[in-house]
Amino acid sequence: AMAVADDPDAVHGPLELLMTIDEETGLTGAMxxxxxxxxxxxxxxxxxxxDGQVYIGCAGGADSTAELSISRRTALIGSVPLKMTVRGLKGGHSGVDIHENRGNAIKITVRTLLAAxxxxxxxxxxxxxGGSxxxxxxxEAFAVFRLPGASVPVMREIIDTKLAGFKEELGSMDPDLEIVLEQLEDGENLEKPMNIHARDRLLHALNGIPHGVLAMSREVPGLVxxxxxxAVVNTEETRAVVITSHRSSVMPSLFAVQSQVRSICVLAGATVEVHDAYPGWKPNPDSPIVKTMVEVYREQFGKEPELKAIHAGLxxxxxxxxxxxxxxxxxGPEIRNPHSPDERVQISSVQRFYEAVKGVLAKLA
Incomplete structure (x- = not known):
C-alpha cells in the first residue's frame, strides 16, 4: 500500500491507507x-x-481460555524424572491448513500418556x-513426568506402539513425527508431581476437546x-492454562463449538474465559470491486482468478x-506454510500482486 502510494507510475484517485495492529493475535486493531x-x-x-486467488469471504472466529487448578504431592520413592517430546510435525495455520488433518502435538502427547x-x-x-x-x-509438545525405574522400558514400548499408530493415521501428511523419551537429572523442581485427580482432569479434558474439521459448508463445495x-497448553505450579480457537462461517455454529469446549472444561473443574468473537465476511461474487478485480486479472494475466471464500479469519x-x-x-502474494517456522513468500508472485493492485487502482481512478 505504501509503495503504490509513493510510485510515480501508479495511476489512482485519492487513497486512504489503513494500517491495523495485532491482526495475527486477536484482530484488536480492527476491533x-x-x-x-x-x-x-x-x-x-x-x-x-x-497467488491468483481473489478472496471474497472468510470465517468468523473466537478463542476460549480455560484455567484448571492443580494441586501437587510428593513424588513416589524410587521414581525417575522423564521428559517426552513430540516433534517433527508440520503445524501450520489453524484456518488455512486445518482441512489437511495435520497432526496436533498436544493431542499426540495426551493420547500417549493416557495409553500409559x-x-x-x-x-x-x-x-x-505445547503450542505457541x-x-x-x-x-511440538513436551510432557515431564516420573515413573518407577522398572516401568521405563515399558513406557518406551508404549511410545513405539503409539508412534507406529500415529504414523499410520497421519500418513504422508506428517512423515517426520518423532516421540522422544529422555531421563532427566533429578532436582527440586521435579519432586512435586500433580496429584492423581488433577492429572486425570487435565489429561481427559485435553483428550475430550475437539480438534480439526467439524463441519463442511453445504453451500460452498470444499469449504470448511x-x-x-x-492450540496451547501451559502448566504452571498451581494451574494449567488451555487455549482453543474456534472458527465458523456460520456464527451459531461458532458459538455452539465454543459452548461445547466450555462444557468439557467445566466438567473437568476448569474456569473458562470466552473471548469476543469476530464476524465472518459473507461472499458477494456480484460486488463491483470483485468484478473489477476479475477484469484486471483477465487483462494482465490472460485468465480469470479463482474467487474464493476461506476458513481463515480476515x-x-x-x-x-x-x-x-x-x-x-x-x-495478496503466495505465502507458504503461514504461522510456522517454515513460512516464506514466493518472490515472483509479489510482482504480480503489485501489478494487480496498480491495475485495479487505475480502473477506479
Missing part, C-alpha cells in the same frame, strides 16, 4: 477502530496468501506444555464451515460491521 475515520467505500484488503495410564503405569505428571499461538496447529483448534468482517456499505475484495 477498536473508529469506523467514522474511514471516508472511502471501496477497500482492497492486502491479506491473501494465494491404561497400562496401569504409575505415571506422576509434572507438566505438559492461538491460530497455529501445535507442532466449522473447526476447532486445540479483518474484512469486522470492518464491514463498522462501515456496512464498504465494498471489499482481498488479494
Amino acid at each position: 477498536d477502530l473508529d469506523g467514522s475515520l474511514i471516508k472511502g467505500r471501496i477497500m482492497i484488503n492486502l491479506d491473501t496468501e494465494e 495410564l491404561e497400562k496401569e503405569l504409575e505415571l506422576d505428571l509434572i507438566s505438559i506444555d 499461538k492461538h491460530n497455529a496447529i501445535p507442532r 464451515e466449522t473447526s476447532n483448534n486445540l 479483518e474484512c468482517g469486522l470492518l464491514l460491521e463498522k462501515v456496512p456499505d464498504m465494498d471489499i475484495v482481498s488479494i
